[in-house]
Amino acid sequence: MFTDTYLPTRDGVVTSILNTKKELEAQGHDVFIFAPDPYDHSKKDPNVHYFRSAAFTTYEGYTVAMFPTEKCKILRELDVDVIHTHGLFFQGLRSMLAGRELKLPVVLTWHTMVTDAVKYYNFTVLPEWFLDKMMWVYLRTLLTRAECVVVPTHAIENELRGYAPRMRKVEVVPTGIDTQLFNGHYEGGDIRRRLGVGDDEKMVLTVGRVAWEKNIDLILKGFALLHKDDPKTKLVVAGNGPAMRHCVELTKDLGIADSTTFPGFVSDADLPRYYAACDTFTIASKFETQGLVLLEAMATAKPITGIDYRAVGELIVDGWNGFKFKEEPEDWARATRAALDSSEDIKRNARSTAERFSIKSAAQDLVRIYENSIESKKERS
DSSP, X not given: OBOSOOTTSOSHHHHHHXXXXXXXXXXXXXXXXXXXXXXXXXXXXXXXXXXXXXXXXXXXXXXXXXXXXXXXXXXXXXXXXXXXXXXXXXXXXXXXXXXXHHTOOEEEEOOBOGGGGHHHHOOSXXXXXXXXXXXXXXXXXXXXXXSEEEESSHHHHHHHHHHOTXXXXXXXXXXXXXXXXXXXXXXXXXXXXXXXXXXXXXXXXXESOOOXXXXXXXHHHHHHHHHHHOTTEEEEEEOOOTTHHHHHHHHHHHXXXXXXXXXXXXXXXXXXXXXXXXXXXXXXXXXXSSOHXXXXXXXXXXXXXXXXXXXXXXXXXXXXXXXXXXXXXXXHHHHHHHHHTOOHHHHHHHHHHHXXXXXXXXXXXXXXXXXXXXXXXXXXX
């Protein structure tokens, strides 16, 4: 598996790779990771094949594997059957070149709508519209050269078909979550006490990278309205990222600094208990192609609210397993109030929705795609 991001950086792509690797290995397959050198060399994993990298200056914690590598030599020695790329830039291009030279099928998983982030992390002097157009020229080539493109939702499938109608094959395989780890049986009382949430208060939680594209401003502005109507509410924004300082300052400007907590990165061990601690979970990001944290919260039988856009809008059935909101603070406050007041049926339906997205099922679908891609590559060779 080739990826542009890996440990110690944590994001949805890394979580997806870790879950998939673990389950594929449990089913008896060998999985090798090809990743950029981490910014902290002490965090290197001896089982990962790293490529020399440079820091991505506009996004703290990320590195770019932009230097020449011996990828084909390593892949030959490992005797791989299929290349699966989770990266779209240097690692995506590298995987395609390796596939062509070694005559191996390349499966590409589309995790994020990367062009949406151009306006936040444009390190060039080029205007945003031009950079977006040039990126799609490159991405379209990548998509059409893949033996199969894997997308997590039908919403993303339809969007990509509009940009790259000549893709060979597209398969919808939602990224799996561990529905045994994330369940409704955890106790969250210790987390609530640690965060200063009283027994008589309602806790609203959001989890993820604190980054511009995650649309956290909408949550903060919406919470200011909710908290004004109900002072017995607290907001917890869990995660780290480049927009942290901005978000903290915004809580001061909105007058909700005393009711908003930023606990930073949450460990895997603590994450299920954070979900258990909250009274509702919310996600406002329009950047998501699926939203793993949304499914994790649903798996813990929590009422959820999400923006009615792309994958998040596809997963939520309004009033049945959660509540949707438009990109307006007033509508976020309305939906979140409804979630806080929701019935046990909403929680049960959220859990049943998440149970359809198990890691085991996703891995089995990937094995089928690998086998079909190997055969289709042979037929074309």
